[in-house]
Amino acid sequence: MIKNNFLNYKIQKILKNLIYIKKKINYIKKKKRLIKINNEFKKKNLYSNYNFFLKLKKEINLIENIFKKIIFLKKNIYDNIELLEIFKQTKDKSILKYIIKNLEHLNNIINNLENKYIFFKKNDKLNCFLNIKSGSGGIDSQNWCNILLKMYLKWAEKKKFKIEFINKKNNNNNGINSITIKIIGNYAYGWLRTESGIHRLVRKNFLNNKKRHTSFSSVFVYPEYKNDNINNNVNIKESDLRIDLYRSSGSGGQHINKTETAVRITHLPTNIVVKCQNNRSQYINKISAIKQLNLKLLNLENLKKKKKIKKINDNKLNISWSNQVRSYIFDNSIVKDVRTNLKVKNIKYILDGNLDLFIKNNLKAEINND
Structure with missing residues (x-):
């Protein structure tokens, strides 16, 4: 039956x-x-x-x-x-x-x-970058950031998309302060663009099971524009850049930790900061950081032209109650999308990377609103 x-x-x-x-x-x-x-x-x-x-x-x-x-x-x-x-x-x-x-x-x-x-928007077919940043909630929020990362990695694996780790900032409790990954595959940006926003976690604190705790992490998705678009639309003056070199943190052997191979570039007019520390070569890290800056500046220009937002700080959303897109309530095993009111009563299933139901629901809602 x-x-x-x-x-x-x-x-x-x-x-x-x-x-x-x-x-x-x-x-x-x-x-x-x-x-x-x-x-x-x-x-x-x-x-x-x-x-x-x-x-x-x-x-x-x-x-x-x-x-x-x-x-x-x-x-x-x-x-x-x-x-x-x-x-x-x-x-x-x-x-x-x-x-x-x-x-x-x-x-x-x-x-x-x-x-x-x-997938009807101009940049939907492009690769994309996905940034996750922990917000209010302390260690629990940083742990939540790590859970979200694993969720997106599992989703990308199911889609047979490739992943590149661009920049990662850990804490001392196996949590993540912020991370940026590149997702490579057909319509990667189209699939993920509606994931941008605040993802809210409600559960008993994993360090103290007696208290219910709310944490926030922001997700920001932006496309990898083609190089010719970048060169035609973004003009970066060398005088507008501050380039700092520092030692890489985390694993990677003695050489990567003792030599100033990591690169941090600040674009002074916009205060956009990009970092790269994944390679042992300072030169390669600098090239990668410049490319990231190009992409962020181009995205900033596009958002300004479309008048979708008035002010962008480092192309990232403010971590707050506004801009919420989804709530994950562990105690009741419920995931709820704030925009479409779609509920799934199986949080493990969603965190295992089964996001297509939420994603398609939002994409369809977007079409209906246009």
Whole structure:
């Protein structure tokens, strides 16, 4: 009975997503457009304008390809509904196995279709940088920062994205004050851009189980702009920079700790600070830090142009009650998204990197608001 209910839920979810996609692609409008193009192909003089012919051919192929997938999905969804009814009567396990395998295939198709319409912003396809910074809450907040990092690393692993550690500042209790990682993969920024904001933790203090404690960490995501965009849009004067060299902290052997290989660059007009200490070479660390500064300045310029914010300090959000995006309540094992009111009653599942439900919900809400 439980299996039947679960499969029925999966089928209804796929059907709901299909209806959503048809709405987003303006299915009826595209159907009318397809009829109009086909009428154009019947005209004899069409072939005299070869470029126009190719343009229409490309458009019709695109629409037909989407329609084929939608028709295939619709047919298979209803086939599975019928098969599920047959299984309820016969209890034939071979039918059950077929339904499970088929639904997985349909789910992959619907996800690929859906992704084409939720990633609609200019920079969505780019790699991105994700910065996590501990806020109010002391050691517990720094520990929370570490938990969030592990959550995003697990999520990236599931997506088969590559990770590079850019800068990390630890404390003495296995916690993190701040960290920046680079996430490399198709639509990395599109997937993660709605994660920017304050992530709130509520739990019994891990150092003192008797008291309930609230901690905050900020997450800030920004795209890795292409080098040509950086060079064309950001002009950094050497006189605007203060470059400090210092010894790297943490593990890395005697050489990395005893030599001033770490680089900290301050952009004086904006007070933006970037650091890099990952390499034994001071030169390589400096190049990496300059690149980070380029990206942050470009992001600052883009935000100013769009008038989304009036003032940015180091491209990071203030750690406070404002700008909250999600609450993680350990005692009740609930994760709640503040923006969409979506709740998941399994905190371990979310912290294991299963974030797509929250991410897609926010991306869809963003489309609906536009």
